[in-house]
Amino acid sequence: MKEKFTVNCAVFDGEKVYENATVTVENGIIVSLEEGCGKAESDLFLMPGLIDGHAHISQPQQLDMLVNRGVTTVCDVSVSKEIRDMGHKINIHTSHISAKGDCEDGAGHVEKTIAAGGDFIKLFIEIPPAMAPRTIPADILADIVDTAHQKGLKVISHAASVPAQQMAIDAGVDILLHTAMRTATPKELVQQVLDKKLAFMPTILMMKEFTIEPFRDYEEIGFEYACNAVKLFYDMGVPVLVGTDANDSKFVPAIEHGSSMAVEMEMLADCGIPVLDVLKGATSLNADVFGMDSIGRIAPGKKADFILVKGRPDKNISDIRNIEKVFIGGEAVE
Ligand SMILES: [Zn+2]
Known part of the structure; x- marks a missing residue:
């Protein structure tokens, strides 16, 4: 590892853009970000x-595949212990095991997740028969969430319908995952999400795929509902997070790891989220909401996980496809 090096160019620090700044890295940690010192050395971002x-x-x-497309941290819900223990450079933040409708003991589920190496809890809340034989009873949901929070773990919940979202809100989860597609999302629901300071991760690409054969589960208008919901959550002030639902399952639409990140970001921008807020949703907001304090920003003390992009993704979101270089812990990934 190069012990100390600097990069001078346009910088997005996770909050705002500096047209010309110098970032200094020492021993894998960002030590400074200085604005406007000298001429930018490159046209990279x-x-x-x-x-x-x-x-x-x-x-x-x-x-x-993730790292090649600029993803330096993945919040995962399926990784095996073997893959996690391989020591890949990418940061894997995992839920490791997730609760479906068969969870009988809330606190016990959280303990099991932690023992299995879990960093957060993923809950599957859906109103049967959609995708689940039965739903987790409300008292067990509340027990899972309360225990997780006592142990310092965040809770993310699959909830792809308004009634499921309401259950997730009532239980006090931290992040609503997916988007309602059978109906429009009511303002009153979003207001509760805002009041409880929750976040929203639409996985809009996956939702779109569910309106297309062979997995068509929703009418075309479902995507309109989803896109409008994204805009509504954003406009009312809820943090909108970027997550792709990348998977290679045979039972749901396959979403490719890595390349789907740019597609998800483009689609969120198309739904009406300003480009800079899409960038935040893929960096600082995700880090904040999952409690990953050492990453997600270019700031002194943070891990030197950053990417150099050709173009200006803060102006044209599709430029996020042009990843030139990826650094994890200050080391360039070849
Ligand atoms: Zn998923």
């Missing part, structure tokens, strides 16, 4: 490594 807030890792090569 430096920003925190992307955080895919929701993916299913089933094969080691998926980790390379």
